[in-house]
Amino acid sequence: MHTSRSPLPRLPATGDALLRLVASCRAPAHLPSLRAAHARLLLLFHLHPSHPSTAPAIVKLIQAYAACAALSSARAVLDSSPDRSTILFNVLIRALTSASLHRDALRLFASMRPRGPACVPDHYTYPLALKSCAASNDLLLGLQIHSVIAKLRLDANRYVAHSAISMYARCGRPDDAYRVFDEMQNRDVVTWNAMISGFARAGLFDRAVGVFREFVALQCSSPDAGTMASVLPAMGNAKAEDIAFVRRVFDEMHFKELISWNAMLAIYANNEFHVKAVELFVKMEKDGVEPDEVTLATVLPPCGELSAFSLGKRIHEIIKRKRMRPNLLLENALMDMYASCGCLKDAKEVFDSMSARDVISWTSIISAYGKHGQGREAIDLFERMQGHGIEPDSIALVAVLAACSHAGLLDVGKHYFDCMTSRYRITPKAEHYTCMVDLLGRAGCISEAYDFIMTMPIDPNERVWGSLLGACRIHSNMDIGLVAADNLFRLVPEQTGYYVLLSNIYARAGRWADVTLVRGVLASKGIKKLPGASNVELGDRVHTFHIGDRSHPQSEMIYQKLDELLGRIRGMGYNPEVEATLHDVEEEDKEGHLSIHSEKLAIAFLLINTSPGTPIRVTMNLRTCGDCHLAAKLISTITSREIILKDTNRIHHIVQGVCSCGDYW
Numbered sequence: 193m194h195t196s197r198s199p200l201p202r203l204p205a206t207g208d209a210l211l212r213l214v215a216s217c218r219a220p221a222h223l224p225s226l227r228a229a230h231a232r233l234l235l236l237f238h239l240h241p242s243h244p245s246t247a248p249a250i251v252k253l254i255q256a257y258a259a260c261a262a263l264s265s266a267r268a269v270l271d272s273s274p275d276r277s278t279i280l281f282n283v284l285i286r287a288l289t290s291a292s293l294h295r296d297a298l299r300l301f302a303s304m305r306p307r308g309p310a311c312v313p314d315h316y317t318y319p320l321a322l323k324s325c326a327a328s329n330d331l332l333l334g335l336q337i338h339s340v341i342a343k344l345r346l347d348a349n350r351y352v353a354h355s356a357i358s359m360y361a362r363c364g365r366p367d368d369a370y371r372v373f374d375e376m377q378n379r380d381v382v383t384w385n386a387m388i389s390g391f392a393r394a395g396l397f398d399r400a401v402g403v404f405r406e407f408v409a410l411q412c413s414s415p416d417a418g419t420m421a422s423v424l425p426a427m428g429n430a431k432a433e434d435i436a437f438v439r440r441v442f443d444e445m446h447f448k449e450l451i452s453w454n455a456m457l458a459i460y461a462n463n464e465f466h467v468k469a470v471e472l473f474v475k476m477e478k479d480g481v482e483p484d485e486v487t488l489a490t491v492l493p494p495c496g497e498l499s500a501f502s503l504g505k506r507i508h509e510i511i512k513r514k515r516m517r518p519n520l521l522l523e524n525a526l527m528d529m530y531a532s533c534g535c536l537k538d539a540k541e542v543f544d545s546m547s548a549r550d551v552i553s554w555t556s557i558i559s560a561y562g563k564h565g566q567g568r569e570a571i572d573l574f575e576r577m578q579g580h581g582i583e584p585d586s587i588a589l590v591a592v593l594a595a596c597s598h599a600g601l602l603d604v605g606k607h608y609f610d611c612m613t614s615r616y617r618i619t620p621k622a623e624h625y626t627c628m629v630d631l632l633g634r635a636g637c638i639s640e641a642y643d644f645i646m647t648m649p650i651d652p653n654e655r656v657w658g659s660l661l662g663a664c665r666i667h668s669n670m671d672i673g674l675v676a677a678d679n680l681f682r683l684v685p686e687q688t689g690y691y692v693l694l695s696n697i698y699a700r701a702g703r704w705a706d707v708t709l710v711r712g713v714l715a716s717k718g719i720k721k722l723p724g725a726s727n728v729e730l731g732d733r734v735h736t737f738h739i740g741d742r743s744h745p746q747s748e749m750i751y752q753k754l755d756e757l758l759g760r761i762r763g764m765g766y767n768p769e770v771e772a773t774l775h776d777v778e779e780e781d782k783e784g785h786l787s788i789h790s791e792k793l794a795i796a797f798l799l800i801n802t803s804p805g806t807p808i809r810v811t812m813n814l815r816t817c818g819d820c821h822l823a824a825k826l827i828s829t830i831t832s833r834e835i836i837l838k839d840t841n842r843i844h845h846i847v848q849g850v851c852s853c854g855d856y857w
Contacts, residue, residue, distance in 0.1 A: 213225065215256065222260055254270060285321070298324050331365065353376050354382055356372045360372065361391070366394040370390075381419060385422040391403060427458075454486050474503075485519055488511060492526060520549075533836070558588065562598050564845055590623050612624065628641075642660065653683070661677055726791045730797075737791075737797065761830065791816060804832070807836060
């Protein structure tokens with residue numbers, strides 16, 4: 193069978209032109225041209241494997257073969273040259289290291305010295321060898337190489353020192369890395385970045401931030417994008433003052449590369465500073481900085497957390513304009529954003545339009561339907577996922593169990609929990625047990641839920657007991673509620689939410705002396721309830737409201753609107769649920785206290801500033817109280833507005849007085 197080949201380009205006639213052609217070969221598709229040019233060079237210069245050749249030509253050939261992913265050919269070029277100098281070995285070792293062939297790189301490095309004095313490793317070779325030691329976690333060889341470096345006094349070379357710092361850090365020896373760093377007389381920004389990154393990689397976040405602060409204080413040189421990228425892993429659970437310090441450094445940078453913006457965005461997003469993340473992205477847009485996939489994937493979750501639907505929609509348009517799809521990371525983030533904003537239809541459209549889906553994609557859409565109270569649809573999606581040959585993982589099982597819980601599908605939830613071990617071979621974790629306790633509690637099976645906890649093979653954690661206590665509040669089960677509360681107070685004595693739940697149980701039972709007792713315990717321990725906060729998006733801004741907030745420029749209008757709304761819903765039979773206010777407020781002021789809860793202020797603000805028919809989206813930092821939930825249902829009726837309240841427990845999708853949660857959350 194005859195096969196046609198693409199004709200090779202006409203080759204240059206001179207040696208210099210041929211070498212320029214060799215240097216231009218930088219991809220596997222160029223390999224035929226490279227081989228032809230190599231053959232012509234051999235003929236032109238009468239070269240033969242045993243004939244010496246000029247080092248520049250050999251260097252260019254090795255580099256070109258490496259760039260074309262033909263590393264065996266690059267090695268053959270080196271082996272065929274009798275004039276094997278250190279520089280040729282360095283070129284090939286660098287190529288092997290760049291291709292992550294670290295063992296091959298180290299074997300080639302080890303073969304150098306036996307070849308004679310022309311092949312002695314130098315200050316370019318040793319850093320490459322140390323890099324391969326770090327990547328292959330070969331501490332013993334790294335120690336031997338560093339010992340040779342010290343004897344040759346090459347450790348004064350900053351490039352060598354950087355590699356030693358990185359090697360020790362990646363091999364789990366951060367103190368040795370710091371010793372090398374501390375002994376350096378001249379440190380540049382790369383040195384500092386290596387040490388910051390080294391501590392961060394070792395999980396020594398405070399030390400990483402400490403070196404970052406020292407670097408800035410000494411003003412050794414200006415922090416660069418690498419500095420921001422180095423400190424980022426250390427900021428996963430950072431103190432507020434450290435985050436503020438990093439932001440000041442970021443603001444003072446004269447030139448910010450995209451990686452610096454992305455790092456600062458990630459620091460805010462990873463530490464749940466969602467408002468600041470959104471504000472930074474808006475500033476980035478105004479400064480004309482073009483985002484990439486990393487930027488958008490980083491800012492989409494904060495958009496979802498804040499229900500910043502308009503900004504999320506705008507980001508979706510950027511993704512379309514830049515033709516960034518297909519991209520699983522972005523598409524999964526986009527789907528989560530829409531679901532978190534209460535836009536289940538948009539989330540499903542993203543899901544349906546994906547050319548490929550992984551278990552995260554399926555889990556996200558299952559979770560979205562579950563949080564919106566559409567348990568049957570969530571289960572159908574779970575079964576469809578398996579029909580597509582994707583096995584559920586531990587997180588997917590959490591999503592489907594939570595969906596059963598939110599929809600009150602007790603028998604279905606029990607079935608899937610049993611399937612975890614019998615069918616999927618997944619050992620249940622605390623989060624799966626929490627879902628089951630919540631499922632049983634929602635169904636009113638309080639005693640069964642308690643017995644289930646007692647037979648768990650792992651120690652129940654705060655969330656397990658918290659789910660039981662919440663169920664006891666809903667179903668007014670005093671006896672088991674006290675047991676759950678007792679366990680919670682031992683596990684998390686400073687968590688105010690559980691004191692509030694216990695107080696609710698006492699209040700529903702009319703045991704006001706016990707309510708007072710709980711308030712006294714809170715006061716004696718100096719425990720303050722976390723202030724409620726509600727966030728809403730309007731235009732390019734996220735507005736935050738707190739209980740009794742009068743700091744907003746539109747406060748007077750907001751309170752007037754709220755008075756009007758409360759007056760109208762009272763005419764529909766609304767009576768404030770005063771049991772929702774349990775401490776720090778005198779009895780006679782409880783109704784007034786409830787009327788100024790943050791979510792009510794946020795709803796009034798959006799009703800003033802948006803046109804009729806626009807959905808109201810409010811995100812809270814706490815579980816919404818029963819009074820605000822009832823008020824929101826009635827307000828949705830009198831204003832004909834769809835209200836989406838997202839609290840820490842679930843999404844409440846309220847339309848014409850009916851909530852997707854079925855009044856259980």
